[in-house]
Amino acid sequence: MRIALAQLNPTIGALEQNLEKVKEYYQAGLERKADLVVFTELSLPGYPPRDMLNYKGFLDKEHSLITEELMPLTAKTGIPILIGANHRQGGRLYNAALLLENGAIKSTQLKTLLPYFDVFDETRYYTACLERKIEMLDGIPTAVTVCEDTWNDMEYFNDPLYDSDPLQGLFAQGARLLLNLSASPYHYGKHALREDMLPYLAKKYNTAVIYLNQVGANDELVFDGSSLVYNNRGELLYRASLDQEELFIVETEALFKPASNIVPPDRDDIETIKKILELGTSDYLAKTGFSKVVLGLSGGIDSAVVAALAAEALGPEKVLGILMPSPYSSRHSVEDALELAENLGINYRTLGIEKPFDTFISLLNEGAGPKMDLAEENLQARLRGLILMQVSNREGYLALVTGNKSELAAGYSTLYGDMAGGLAILADVRKMMVYELAHHINEIHGKKVIPERIITKAPSAELRPDQKDEDSLPPYNILDPILELYLEMNLSPSEIIARGHDEETVRRVVKLVDTSEYKRRQAAAGLRITPNAFGAGRRMPIARGFEYF
């Protein structure tokens, strides 16, 4: 049997547009003589559709496109479609894989394990299916599973999230092929996990494994494709693109014999993160109808890296940097920002904030000069935010937020100031990794497109004379590991200290994180690259006690 697998990039909620894509790839599958064409989890709604699922009319429309468009196709061609879809049954909603054949739904496989952690809310919408059966695909007994159903092996995972493992039952029924329809977003470490766990399953059950993933970004989530095919020895036969749509063919015969070529292991390194951030950026623009971006160029490393990523993702001609020096900006910052813009070939303008700053100081301080307080630091950041938003509103640029995760975590940023914009590319990238990205960008360019001084100078917001980030924050090489333990591993302050971190610093960092929740509540969507990004992945109260635990 020739199975065609379509790794597609849907737009959430664009049912008709996604249908066109499915039909196009189905046609391509037919042209490549496929006996079956397979699509990812929730192919027509895109994943995750979130509260669009609360609209019965939305589900009705998806259903009608399946029954009136896709099912007739399979009758006409004789070639079945296996597709992830919403499925209503007995007044409940299921996340399902539907096998469409000869104009009918030949069978349905309903999802059992519904992720509810991190960014996932499936228990909000779906009922879990408790009984599972194998599917015969051209005589091959197949465990057709939807995403999470493959991810709860009780031996592989030390602390499985769910009490049951649907695979156990399916393989007890004699499955020889595991076919998983996924929409699994990227975070670092996930490639390694997939490419360790899936061959483990192949060997454990003597099964071939086809893992088909969604590709492309939807708001914060970047789906990283990288669909995988293993033979029943756990040898990797194929890995699909990280960031492109594609259709690939699997000859089932090849799944049950030694590999002629084993694909080398994946390197989930800084280059992968770079590509993920670029994909997240270009897809956010494409799916919200923007074609160009504007950002502030401060001469600092964050805006430099954002400019470089945006230039790579969109083309430098689509990127506009604005230099907005204040009375406290250093001369080298302006020089560095200009050099960066020239190196990247992006457009730039200079709109200094001295005059609006003076006007406001005069208004707010009743004619007196600057008081040099924190409010006036915020004022400078907000004047810049205001300029970016004016250019955005008037000229149709999407404003990019340049702040990194360390700042966002510690509240070292100004609401409506440097936090203003539509998409925060580095919102889940800690400062130390921003440096890694900068070095990597220069390395792949083979020259210092990000000027050396931007990388080596001490980080500063330049909102008062001689200001340094370290006046307000622990050094980033101290801060970042504490943030990782507190935010990504959910360790308590006392547990973090027990791992050898300085008690006073830990208390200070935790306090900074906890008391700046109100800022993050109003933060722009930020691309997710860790298992616990801010946003939907971390749901914290604002008004709360700040007791130590």
Place this chain on the structure above:
Amino acid sequence: MRIALAQLNPTIGALEQNLEKVKEYYQAGLERKADLVVFTELSLPGYPPRDMLNYKGFLDKEHSLITEELMPLTAKTGIPILIGANHRQGGRLYNAALLLENGAIKSTQLKTLLPYFDVFDETRYYTACLERKIEMLDGIPTAVTVCEDTWNDMEYFNDPLYDSDPLQGLFAQGARLLLNLSASPYHYGKHALREDMLPYLAKKYNTAVIYLNQVGANDELVFDGSSLVYNNRGELLYRASLDQEELFIVETEALFKPASNIVPPDRDDIETIKKILELGTSDYLAKTGFSKVVLGLSGGIDSAVVAALAAEALGPEKVLGILMPSPYSSRHSVEDALELAENLGINYRTLGIEKPFDTFISLLNEGAGPKMDLAEENLQARLRGLILMQVSNREGYLALVTGNKSELAAGYSTLYGDMAGGLAILADVRKMMVYELAHHINEIHGKKVIPERIITKAPSAELRPDQKDEDSLPPYNILDPILELYLEMNLSPSEIIARGHDEETVRRVVKLVDTSEYKRRQAAAGLRITPNAFGAGRRMPIARGFEYF
């Protein structure tokens, strides 16, 4: 038996502070000769603790306060405590009611029905308990339930959310008293539901009912107390305060005989909504450490109502209104705003935005005059937001957002402009209800504290000459009912049209709502008074298709 019931107002995550409150009310119960003192759902963490539950250290601390502080108290006094708490068992977390007696946990009642809809995320944290048993309280077989477990009667509700009803089993075991520990936030219509459903259960099962609710606000959610006591005839014996903590005593004897005084039915009217918004405001301040608020006074109805509510909630001396006229402000707006401030007795200042506006126009338009485009309308709103935030940052005021739900829904507001601030009091109040509130406020004051002209003039943002809201939006009496159907009842556009609304208008409204999701993603926390407020209650993608369904 004398049962003391404590309707308390916890602060989320303030375990030690909430413990002090519990101990204080326990002591008060002892003084009033109680045989048992009962507290609400998740008393020490406060409800909802959200992702604080992902910290094992947080759960450890709650547990140690229960075992080291509360349990010993019950040993010392001989009087048991029934309290809502997190409970870990077999590696799983449960939302439980713990009966603490003689220094030990005498029994645990685990929650079965875990709300996952709207603002609720309990399936994210908790495991559902499948088997339930009755509790003997001084010889009375009692169905001790936690919140939702009382709310799934299969006959009462047309479309029950869950497949099982824990009460059925508990009453089959012979329960004669239903004791429900809740943390149930207000939305309009909920009082009527409670006071219809609970006496229904009393009669159905011939049971007395004690419903104990949390009071006070936590971010968006306002818990409305109003704890209830019914005898086994379904007669209402007691209703606790809507907005205050209290301890009340129930003599169980009185629960099983005819009432001597039946409490009259609740009127969940505009006065309740006013009180809820005031409680939400004062609690948000108290729990975030603010004591005073600043807001822009435009001379329009939204800011007038917000100023009046804040003055009532906090005292007029804690409210600072700022008049920020622009070149396009009408003279009557300034007059009306001043009259309002005088009537309410709040503080006010005038900081016109003409000069900063001119400076920015000159900077952005390269010396030319205003272009009178949308970007310049946004600019004015943002200059005002900037002034409010400076006063907030410098002088320690919380900035209140004055926009209403109709605007927020339709995207008729400026990010970082009129949307800037820490708390949006009217974010879930549609424009037509803002008018109702204004009339009601004048009625209870017995005079027009909100000047008549503010109520009668056509709504305008005054960002260009002769601008009216109706230039950009359908009239509010047309818009609001469509918003209610689309946002609160989750009807599809086609279903809304089928109810008789104009097709073109419905399409226009739905498009406005859908395409302004990016603004709401960055909106301030807003007090919730409907079953489907923006924020955690409506989780929508930004980048999405805008197809009609």
